[in-house]
Amino acid sequence: MNTKYKDLIEQTFDFPQEEFRTENNNLFFHDINMMELVKEYGAPLKFTYLPKISENITKAKKWFANAIEKHNYKGTYNYSYCTKSSHFKYVLDEALKNDIHIETSSAFDIDIVKSLKKEGKLKDNAFVLCNGFKRDQYIANIVSLIDGGHTNCIPIIDNYEELNLLLEETKSKFKVGIRIASEEEPKFEFYTSRLGIGYKNIVSFYEREIAENPQVELKMLHFFINTGIKDNAYYWNELSKCLSVYIKLKKVCPTLDSLNIGGGFPIKNSLAFEYDYEYMIDEIISQIKAICDKEGVDVPNIFTEFGSFTVGEAGGAVYEVLYQKKQNDREKWNMINSSFITTLPDSWAINKRFIMLPINKWNHRYERVLLGGLTCDSDDYYNSEQHINAIYLPVYEKDNPLYVGFFNTGAYQETIGGFGGLQHCLIPTPKHILIDRDSEGKIITKLFKEQQKSEEFLSILGY
Known part of the structure; x- marks a missing residue:
């Protein structure tokens, strides 16, 4: 027995x-x-x-490279690490060995970025994507990076006021992204994410606040699903809506060239865990290309912000x-x-x-x-x-x-x-x-x- x-x-x-x-x-x-x-x-x-940190970064880069080659996708792939998953220096030191970018979520994150730049760990041309709800200290720290010449520091606009807060603090030209306020799953306690700007309001916000301002260049649309990247109707529906906004925005904003699909790759939580990462990446690249080709616009450069996937395992x-x-x-x-x-x-x-x-x-x-x-x-x-x-x-x-x-x-x-x-x-x-x-x-x-x-x-x- x-x-x-x-x-x-x-x-x-x-x-x-x-x-x-x-x-x-x-x-x-x-x-x-x-x-x-x-x-x-x-x-x-x-x-x-x-x-294991470098191993997972390498895997994701390979999966995206394979999908891009398979579909003759003309955009690039950029792996970013979401620092809030683990801010420890030993994590960032290991992750940055792999030529990646950084996503921040609060004021003190920028101090970490400056420390890594000073040590030569973070390249001067690396993207620093600044997410989160921004107020005085965070705004000031972001501006210090922009004024210091870090041209790929991209604050992701979370609400209507943030752009003006940035403009009040700097005379430098800078790039921005806009975060989409995605709709939550039906079982969620609320309908729409508190983060970002609503689908229907993004194009008008761009035309009103950015289009005629020579100081600001819109480069990125940011899309994130709280429940992660899953092969279900909810995820594909939200991605489709996101791409619809990207197409509309791209047609009026020629500087827009990047789509950030956020994070949310699951990690192994059981010996019975099964998830087809390659299939999901292939399908995402395929859908983005198909919709862009249909609408006659250039495909975007793809950014991801993997946190748990980078460091969890x-x-x-x-x-x-x-x-x-x-x-x-x-x-x-x-x-x-x-x-x-x-x-x-x-x-x-x-x-x-x-x-x-x-x-x-x-x-x-x-x-x-x-x-x-x-x-x-x-x-x-x-x-x-x-x-x-x-x-x-x-x-x-x-x-x-x-x-x-x-x-x-x-x-x-x-x-x-x-x-x-x-x-x-x-x-x-x-x-x-x-x-x-x-x-x-x-x-x-x-x-x-x-x-x-x-x-x-x-x-x-x-x-």
Whole structure:
């Protein structure tokens, strides 16, 4: 009878997979022995596998290049990284090795851009796409880039007032984009995104505010769907409406030459994950070309702003199961030595699921459990996986510790969780390490940040 955890996984999924395999009943992630990592650094532990960032950027560039060649598409493709997914320097340093561009969302982002330019990491001709709702400090920082000669800094106009705010601050000529306020999915709490300008108002806004102003050049139309790029009627319908606006705008605005289709590529959240990236890219390029050809206008240069896709699959977290509480005849609570609310806040806030696998004991029998965090909060738990409303793990043994890994957690969790700041119930931010490879492919690790100490909390709290 097959009752081992490894049997369960191999019977349920196509396993091993590209990034996951087992050896001597321990888990390997991108050929990294996770148990050896735990032995060296302990748990709880956060880690970032840097090569995965470059790998995903390279994949996306190749997919777009193939589609552009296949359809004889005359525009270019430009990969931009959405910095809000992870602002950490080690992420930007790795991503910028791949000749990409930057998308910002707030004032302090521009300070990061300036730091990267000063170091020579961000090229002077790189595009800096400035999204978000802009007020005094953000406007001032954008203008400082424009006045400093960064000609490819493109503020994306989010509302009717922003253009005037920019014009009041600079006499330099500058380029702009306009963001479309897309319609949300029918099940959403509201009909139209709060970001951008409505479909019907964009052409008139251009003709009224930009067309006769020699200081401003409209270069880009920005389109973003909150639920991401998915092969469903909603996405294709919104893309079609976006292209209709682009065609109308292009016919009155010859300087318009770029379409930003935003971000929203999904990342792997289950061993059963399936998504045909190549098909989606091919279909997007095909539809854009077909509609532009039909209307007799030049196809736009394509921009994307991939955040989670860039960095999400590079991150992970490892916890130790400290104890098992049996609260009734059916529920077994495996208590981890950290908190889901503080270290994986999306699992608590929006019920997001990550890939969850044990680090060791794959040859042990398995049991159904719930995972509980250390905070005294009833919502600090993890109770299901993406493909099933349950969690199965090797059987708990008091004298033989079980370690549990959560994978593809690299986007948003640190900043939403308040990295280096106060944490719920004063649970410390775990130790964080960076994993890279040298020129010969050998794995190298580096401590980025020690686990938070009580003195840091007390200082913030004023003690």
